[in-house]
Amino acid sequence: RQVLAMKALLAEDFARHPYREHDKGSVIALVGPTGVGKTTTIAKLAAAHALIREEKVVLISMDTYRVGAIDQLKQFAELMGVEMAVARSPRAFGELLNTHRDADLILVDTAGRSLSDDEQVPLMAQFFRGRQVQVQLTLPAAIRHRDATRLHKRYAALEPKALVFTKLDETLALGSMHAAAMSTALPISYITFGQRVPEDIALAQPKDLAERI
Numbered sequence: 001r002q003v004l005a006m007k008a009l010l011a012e013d014f015a016r017h018p019y020r021e022h023d024k025g026s027v028i029a030l031v032g033p034t035g036v037g038k039t040t041t042i043a044k045l046a047a048a049h050a051l052i053r054e055e056k057v058v059l060i061s062m063d064t065y066r067v068g069a070i071d072q073l074k075q076f077a078e079l080m081g082v083e084m085a086v087a088r089s090p091r092a093f094g095e096l097l098n099t100h101r102d103a104d105l106i107l108v109d110t111a112g113r114s115l116s117d118d119e120q121v122p123l124m125a126q127f128f129r130g131r132q133v134q135v136q137l138t139l140p141a142a143i144r145h146r147d148a149t150r151l152h153k154r155y156a157a158l159e160p161k162a163l164v165f166t167k168l169d170e171t172l173a174l175g176s177m178h179a180a181a182m183s184t185a186l187p188i189s190y191i192t193f194g195q196r197v198p199e200d201i202a203l204a205q206p207k208d209l210a211e212r213i
Contacts, residue, residue: 010178010210019162019187019204022134024055027097027106029062030164031124031155032138034112037166037192039069041138042107043076045190047198050082055104059084060096062127065111073109076197090126097131108133125157136189138164139180142171148180162189169193169200174213 022028028045030038042059050057059077061084063069070086077084083100087093087108100106110124128135137160139148152160163186165177181188188209194200202208 007207007210010213011206013178013182014188014204014206014209017181017185017187018206019189021189021203022105024104025101027108027131027133029108029110029124029128029133029135030138031110031135031158031160032112032164033151036112036138036140038112038138039063039072039076039109040195040197041164041166041190041192041201042073042109043080044192044198044201045105046076046082046107047080048201049105050080052198056102057082058096058100058103058106059109060093060106061086061109062093062124063109063111064088069109069111087127090129093127094131121155121157128158134162135160136162136164137184137186138166140170141165141168141174141177141191143176143180145176145179145183148176149183152180152184152186160186162187164188164190164192165204166192168212177209178213 030042032038046057046059049055059073061070061073074084085096087096135158137155168191188204190201191204192201
């Protein structure tokens with residue numbers, strides 16, 4: 001009975017900040033620390049929308065920092081048969097958005113940096129400024145609440161609209177998802193729980209999140 005009551009309370013908490021799936025023509029950028037799985041998550045989203053929903057999806061990489069990042073995204077794009085481009089400057093990014101304005105969904109991959117790197121967020125802000133880009137902060141499910149709070153503050157200038165939690169399959173302690181959602185007052189959009197593309201991703205649902213925790 002206590003477990004059922006706890007599940008109900010958790011689901012109610014998550015439902016306070018519901019995530020409304022993006023509209024057609026949206027531009028979604030995943031930001032977050034290095035190693036969280038942003039590129040793989042983008043591949044899963046792209047596959048779900050391009051292969052299953054048969055929508056026009058375009059991938060844009062801003063990750064010119066990490067060795068092999070562009071090649072990795074390019075391989076995913078080729079496997080799915082979707083377009084992929086690289087934005088090396090804010091101007092190039094704007095031109096790509098304009099070129100692909102007829103796309104159903106544009107997914108933007110960004111570089112992950114260490115917490116001590118103070119240059120990344122201002123640089124990304126230059127790319128996104130004045131453009132309709134929905135930023136989603138991507139975090140590993142095992143992250144400590146203190147680190148999640150610190151990362152949220154770090155990326156606050158980009159005005160993230162949602163949280164993505166990855167690697168649920170790599171931890172048994174999922175309570176940080178609840179703590180992060182409550183402290184940031186942001187909805188959780190997607191969760192990932194494995195390496196399979198596109199199977200191991202799901203749109204976050206309050207009852208499912210509560211059950212997993």
